Amino acid sequence: NAGVTQTPKFQVLKTGQSMTLQCAQDMNHNSMYWYRQDPGMGLRLIYYSASEGTTDKGEVPNGYNVSRLNKREFSLRLESAAPSQTSVYFCASRERPSGTYEQYFGPGTRLTVT
């Protein structure tokens, strides 16, 4: 089991460029999540997908879009990157959207927007 995988590991973009961050999980989990991590801010939820075919906004969705391509894959797209989107992005999955289930995290993507 690879768990949760993310690509790429590192990325540098210029302001205005677009890109898609990829996430896949092989644990047959129903729910998937995208977070960003910034110094002093902890983890903030961008978007989540409680189950295949559904997506919902989290705390900080502006400037992002997501696609739940199938049960395994959940991608995050930046249409027009801004320096404020410089961050570390984590994808996570969870067996079910229920209180007792833990989230499993990927290794992260470090994005710099210049």
Place this chain on the structure above:
Amino acid sequence: GNSVTQMEGPVTLSEEAFLTINCTYTATGYPSLFWYVQYPGEGLQLLLKATKADDKGSNKGFEATYRKETTSFHLEKGSVQVSDSAVYFCALSDLVWGNNRLAFGKGNQVVVIP
């Protein structure tokens, strides 16, 4: 809404010292509580959890007890090692719009000096 508060600032201590990281929460209902650990350059991984009041979660020498009367879930370890240097996040399950999400605290950097 539901939220988690962790004590401010990094924690620096010597090897074999006692570690406490405070976590308090605000929640409606009966959330599950979690501690996650993030080692340098990695994603978060579950350290321990508790799903109801008075439960004690434990793992790798770490412990935390779910205290409903004080709305707390403090993390403790009796004798830390250099390998425990990491960032520690407290989290709770957050029932929002029928879907449970995790709400994270801002995290505490722990540095253990030999």
